[in-house]
Amino acid sequence: MEQQVDIETVVLEGGSCVECSSPTITYVVKCQKCGYVETHRHTVSLTRGVTEVVTVQCEKCNHKQMVKIRYPR
Numbered sequence: 001m002e003q004q005v006d007i008e009t010v011v012l013e014g015g016s017c018v019e020c021s022s023p024t025i026t027y028v029v030k031c032q033k034c035g036y037v038e039t040h041r042h043t044v045s046l047t048r049g050v051t052e053v054v055t056v057q058c059e060k061c062n063h064k065q066m067v068k069i070r071y072p073r
């Protein structure tokens with residue numbers, strides 16, 4: 001049984017969504033310091049009520065930031 005992710009309810013901080021039409025979303029990281037958008041795509045499976053937190057480092061300026069993906073119940 002496939003459950004569709006409602007794009008309106010997925011909260012993505014520190015990145016932008018590339019593919020958000022299934023329980024697995026694909027996003028790219030955008031540096032909050034220099035604005036560089038990584039070409040590498042990250043894929044994460046979402047579980048309702050669970051916030052995924054990923055620490056990433058900018059390829060360009062080495063700024064470390066957290067990416068949070070929240071999928072509310």
Ligand SMILES: [Zn+2]
Pocket residue numbers: 031032033034035036058059060061062063
């Ligand atoms: Zn940067």
